[in-house]
Amino acid sequence: MPFNSETASNAGKISKRGKSLNIDLRNDLKTLITHILKDLDYNTLNNTQKLKLLDIALKHSLPKQSIEQHIVEDIPQDIQITIVDSNGNEKVSRKKLDENFKFKDLAG
Numbered sequence: 066m067p068f069n070s071e072t073a074s075n076a077g078k079i080s081k082r083g084k085s086l087n088i089d090l091r092n093d094l095k096t097l098i099t100h101i102l103k104d105l106d107y108n109t110l111n112n113t114q115k116l117k118l119l120d121i122a123l124k125h126s127l128p129k130q131s132i133e134q135h136i137v138e139d140i141p142q143d144i145q146i147t148i149v150d151s152n153g154n155e156k157v158s159r160k161k162l163d164e165n166f167k168f169k170d171l172a173g
Contacts, residue, residue, distance in 0.1 A: 110118065141162060148156045160166060
């Protein structure tokens with residue numbers, strides 16, 4: 066079947082994309098969701114279930130752009146470790162974080 070303006074028009078008529086739910090159905094779904102959330106006993110959920118619930122709730126309540134936006138953090142350029150012995154003497158070790166950095170070098 067060739068794709069032309071007539072077949073595209075027919076495909077658009079049967080497509081579900083872009084069609085919203087009617088107002089009554091949306092209100093019924095909102096009421097159902099509200100009842101389910103009120104009936105949940107959050108104290109009986111384990112941590113994994115609580116995190117999943119939080120994930121789903123945030124995806125539906127936050128604006129989409131804030132979820133998709135990547136957070137860029139400043140990467141530390143150096144590290145400092147202070148070692149205190151039993152006499153209270155301090156030994157400070159500073160190293161630059163670069164491609165040659167190794168944690169074993171911090172102990173001195």
